[in-house]
Amino acid sequence: MPSFLEKLKSACHTSKSLLCVGLDPDPSLMPVSDVLQFNRAIVDATRDLVSAYKPNLAFYEALGFEGLHALYSTIEHIRVTAPGVIILGDGKRGDIASTNKGYAKALFEFWGFDAATVNPYAGGESLEPFLDYEDRGIFIWCRSSNPGAKEFQDLALSTPGTSMLLFQRVALQAAQWNSRRNVGLVVGATYLEELKWVRSACPGMPILIPGLGAQGGELEKAVAFGIEKDGHHALFNASRQVLYASREKHNFAQGARRVAQELCKRINGVLEAEGRGW
Amino acid sequence: MPSFLEKLKSACHTSKSLLCVGLDPDPSLMPVSDVLQFNRAIVDATRDLVSAYKPNLAFYEALGFEGLHALYSTIEHIRVTAPGVIILGDGKRGDIASTNKGYAKALFEFWGFDAATVNPYAGGESLEPFLDYEDRGIFIWCRSSNPGAKEFQDLALSTPGTSMLLFQRVALQAAQWNSRRNVGLVVGATYLEELKWVRSACPGMPILIPGLGAQGGELEKAVAFGIEKDGHHALFNASRQVLYASREKHNFAQGARRVAQELCKRINGVLEAEGRGW
Numbered sequence: 327m328p329s330f331l332e333k334l335k336s337a338c339h340t341s342k343s344l345l346c347v348g349l350d351p352d353p354s355l356m357p358v359s360d361v362l363q364f365n366r367a368i369v370d371a372t373r374d375l376v377s378a379y380k381p382n383l384a385f386y387e388a389l390g391f392e393g394l395h396a397l398y399s400t401i402e403h404i405r406v407t408a409p410g411v412i413i414l415g416d417g418k419r420g421d422i423a424s425t426n427k428g429y430a431k432a433l434f435e436f437w438g439f440d441a442a443t444v445n446p447y448a449g450g451e452s453l454e455p456f457l458d459y460e461d462r463g464i465f466i467w468c469r470s471s472n473p474g475a476k477e478f479q480d481l482a483l484s485t486p487g488t489s490m491l492l493f494q495r496v497a498l499q500a501a502q503w504n505s506r507r508n509v510g511l512v513v514g515a516t517y518l519e520e521l522k523w524v525r526s527a528c529p530g531m532p533i534l535i536p537g538l539g540a541q542g543g544e545l546e547k548a549v550a551f552g553i554e555k556d557g558h559h560a561l562f563n564a565s566r567q568v569l570y571a572s573r574e575k576h577n578f579a580q581g582a583r584r585v586a587q588e589l590c591k592r593i594n595g596v597l598e599a600e601g602r603g604w
Numbered sequence: 605m606p607s608f609l610e611k612l613k614s615a616c617h618t619s620k621s622l623l624c625v626g627l628d629p630d631p632s633l634m635p636v637s638d639v640l641q642f643n644r645a646i647v648d649a650t651r652d653l654v655s656a657y658k659p660n661l662a663f664y665e666a667l668g669f670e671g672l673h674a675l676y677s678t679i680e681h682i683r684v685t686a687p688g689v690i691i692l693g694d695g696k697r698g699d700i701a702s703t704n705k706g707y708a709k710a711l712f713e714f715w716g717f718d719a720a721t722v723n724p725y726a727g728g729e730s731l732e733p734f735l736d737y738e739d740r741g742i743f744i745w746c747r748s749s750n751p752g753a754k755e756f757q758d759l760a761l762s763t764p765g766t767s768m769l770l771f772q773r774v775a776l777q778a779a780q781w782n783s784r785r786n787v788g789l790v791v792g793a794t795y796l797e798e799l800k801w802v803r804s805a806c807p808g809m810p811i812l813i814p815g816l817g818a819q820g821g822e823l824e825k826a827v828a829f830g831i832e833k834d835g836h837h838a839l840f841n842a843s844r845q846v847l848y849a850s851r852e853k854h855n856f857a858q859g860a861r862r863v864a865q866e867l868c869k870r871i872n873g874v875l876e877a878e879g880r881g882w
Contacts, residue, residue, distance in 0.1 A: 387710035418697075425628075447748065482761065484762035
């Protein structure tokens with residue numbers, strides 16, 4: 327069974343892309359009302375341009391059983407039409423270990439995600455049930471992309487002999503949890519210096535970088551700071567910017583493709599400038 | 605519309621109980637295979653002894669659509685047979701605000717929970733979509749009950765002029781978010797000193813206290829430390845200890861009732877000793 331890092335590498339090389347498209351269907355923005363129809367059209371229009379799709383579970387849960395069934399069928403559609411593409415379940419789950427066992431089963435067996443985001447608040451001991459899935463990617467929510475991220479994540483710790491912020495400690499602990507080489511990190515593109523720090527502190531670990539586009543992350547810098555010399559190990563996620571590029575029923579898929587192409591090209595432009603092209 | 609604190613008070617006074625039973629169906633422990641049948645039997649056997657039920661979403665998600673449908677029907681059953689009892693959705697959700705909007709909608713509209721647990725890692729700004737539901741209870745995961753809780757939650761912060769740990773800062777920030785009087789905290793019964801600290805730092809805020817029984821929390825001390833003089837403002841949760849008291853098909857519900865009765869009696873014993881009886 328290939329490791330998650332191998333699957334990720336293969337997905338990126340096949341599409342020559344580090345772009346991840348967030349599949350976050352929002353009925354108030356979608357030009358068609360059916361979630362599955364919307365997602366299928368987005369996937370069909372972008373699948374050669376991405377290395378990963380990232381459905382955020384909140385958007386499906388908000389729609390009840392209908393939303394969850396649409397997610398299930400969306401995953402099936404991706405598996406059939408884009409079998410090499412990573413599907414990353416973004417749910418930021420986190421509880422005590424006996425409960426995380428249930429979440430891990432849901433994410434990796436019921437939904438069958440290749441990777442998932444998790445919340446580190448209860449510590450590494452609590453995350454063992456996720457980490458036990460050796461062939462899946464476990465992305466630890468380290469630095470969130472929102473304006474209020476610093477309320478806790480930038481708290482300075484009184485570690486003797488060193489000054490460190492909470493998100494930095496989370497990143498270093500996550501590196502300790504990586505004995506099975508299946509741990510990654512989530513760091514928002516909206517916090518470039520923080521991204522640069524995490525990249526250099528956690529070599530070899532993949533970083534999921536959300537917050538391009540709608541959230542205002544600076545793409546070129548995020549790419550330069552997020553990739554590393556030894557393998558790319560980074561996924562750049564755009565959601566609303568791609569999904570709702572056009573909100574017209576007749577051309578929303580083409581609109582998504584156009585923006586995905588443009589993002590892919592800009593990311594690859596930075597890779598080439600950094601001597602890390604395909 | 606009654607506030608969450610009013611609903612909680614009414615639920616506790618009606619049952620003369622601060623007991624919350626965690627509805628965490630685990631097929632490897634259940635004496636019957638059908639989740640709804642199991643939950644209905646547990647509810648029917650305990651509903652006069654509890655102020656709240658707390659389904660943890662992980663246990664249902666692990667079972668896929670079947671589990672989620674069983675949860676839906678369990679909620680319907682509680683609403684019909686125990687209309688005054690609080691239903692607390694334990695999902696520890698937390699993401700950026702635009703995503704939390706979806707989670708809040710799922711928890712408070714689709715599932716219709718009276719209260720929910722949330723994760724504070726992205727800060728108060730991210731939690732606004734939950735807090736906007738003024739008549740629901742938002743329980744902030746402050747101190748988890750697991751052995752590894754201290755990895756992050758006990759990190760000492762270098763706040764000038766004061767020494768404070770991360771979970772203490774979370775508790776104090778949560779008190780700041782409580783302008784609508786709908787914020788509570790989660791503090792494990794397995795950490796008695798921490799519970800004592802939070803209780804005294806956050807007067808008037810309800811505390812959900814999991815980890816009795818199977819997790820080894822000391823009940824009498826947890827009750828003495830968790831309640832407050834001005835109103836009880838505490839819910840003591842037991843899950844496995846109640847649900848799996850008997851694992852025989854013919855008497856598991858009676859077993860659950862017996863343990864729930866015993867827990868309720870022990871909790872009330874402490875309340876009386878503290879001059880806070882019903």
